[in-house]
Amino acid sequence: MSVQHAKAAVPEAAWIKSSYSTGNGGECVEVAAATGEVLIRDSKQPAAARLAVGADAWAGFVRMAAGR
Structure with a gap:
């Protein structure tokens, strides 16, 4: 996991x-x-600042949060 202080290269519409x-x-x-x-x-x-996590870590978090 990392904290990014600069704006990431994603458009506002992607959030x-x-x-x-x-x-x-x-x-x-x-x-x-x-x-x-x-x-x-x-x-x-x-x-x-924002957090950046790997796609696999995010998927695991979502599974855990959903109780699956």
């Missing part, structure tokens, strides 16, 4: 907000697929 986001200003994350990795950022601070 997907969590389906659990209510739009009421709560804790929301957004993800975007990049070559071989998944970028994760705070939707309230999109220009701030």
